[in-house]
Amino acid sequence: MPTFTAKVDDAGAVVLPKELRDRLAIAPGATVEFFLAWDGQVHVHAITGTTEGLAGLVVEKRSPPLSIREMDDAIMDADLERDERSKSGRRPERAGQAAE
Incomplete structure (x- = not known):
């Protein structure tokens, strides 16, 4: 590793x-x-691009586009919510299924 x-x-x-x-x-x-x-440990994250290159892959176009940081935060929020559901004994929801 350099x-x-x-x-x-x-x-x-x-x-x-x-x-x-x-x-x-x-x-x-x-x-x-x-x-x-x-x-x-310290980690460095260079923000060198935007989500504009993903145009057409999502239904809704947002202006200004989501930043990498906003996407990371949304993923973390979903992971925390899934973790809380598993601790409470509730099964995680799957796409297309109603919540229990």
């Missing part, structure tokens, strides 16, 4: 190494998110 090193300047800025920016297609002005995991 590793990359950068230094933090006095203002707290970090310049990502060019090879990493190239591999992740990070252009100037791109948004980069940092996630701190419960075990102390």
